[in-house]
Amino acid sequence: MKLIDAPSPNFDDRKLPVDTVILHYTGMETGAEALKRLQEPGAKVSAHYLVEENGDVYKLVEEDKRAWHAGVSYWKGDIEMNGRSIGVEIVNPGHQFGYRDFPDAQIASVIDLLKEIRARHKIDPARVIGHSDVAPRRKEDPGEKFPWKKLSDEGLALAPFEGDAKAGEAVTFEAALEALSAIGYDANLGDYAAGLLAFQRRFCPQALGQGFDPLTRAALISVKEKL
Known part of the structure; x- marks a missing residue:
């Protein structure tokens, strides 16, 4: 360098x-x-x-x-x-x-x-x-x-989500939104869209713009559990 x-x-x-x-x-x-x-x-x-x-x-x-x-x-x-x-x-x-x-x-x-x-x-x-x-x-x-x-x-950052959507099928909207906030994003019930897009860019870009779809819900729970 x-x-x-x-x-x-x-x-x-x-x-x-x-x-x-x-x-x-x-x-x-x-x-x-x-x-x-x-x-x-x-x-x-x-x-x-x-x-x-x-x-x-x-x-x-x-x-x-x-x-x-x-x-x-x-x-x-x-x-x-x-x-x-x-x-x-x-x-x-x-x-x-x-x-x-x-x-x-x-x-x-x-x-x-x-x-x-x-x-x-x-x-x-x-x-x-x-x-x-x-x-x-x-x-x-x-x-x-x-x-x-x-x-x-290299142990320098959290890994992107590499699982599948199945684990997210049982995750409620409320649990997913709570995970988004717990991870660190500025997200509340009435104004979470921007934070959700940022999360998708960072952890599951294949779901970018798909809202709280099952893959995003699975990723949210997975990332929260790593903290």
Whole structure:
């Protein structure tokens, strides 16, 4: 993993211990464009790291400082995710500019980086999450193409659901909704759709947009039981 210093002025003091990593995609046409944006003082956005498609890693903000990457966010009742997380931007055009698979070299560097972050901060794999997980009404990243299984194979994140729908046939709507909330998503009886889509992107993309279908219900119970 090649680490390149690329300081951003967009940070402030951190007041909480680090216990979470939030993965993003850049959602811009090129990595250079994204890097420039993260370094612009007027942009008021940043991340701790940016991982290029060739595997190069840019360090923008020191881990003991708070980068501005999560925005309005929620996870397990916490609404100040910038304060307790490390933000990793992963270069990809995203859904707006031609969403595509993440190259092997890039993911290898993400894995190496996460191993180093975990060694420093003892991050629970359940708290390596996506931007859409903490901001489901605004964000889709890193999206359904992100290879979470490669991270879970290294013990760095929870694995996507690989079971079948049969186990979900007996799961009630109420139990599924409770599981969605227990996992960490901002979900209540009247406003759960965005959180459900974020869960599907993360854990069962084959069911994306299918509501509380049996496969999603099975996945929800399975993930909840891993916590």
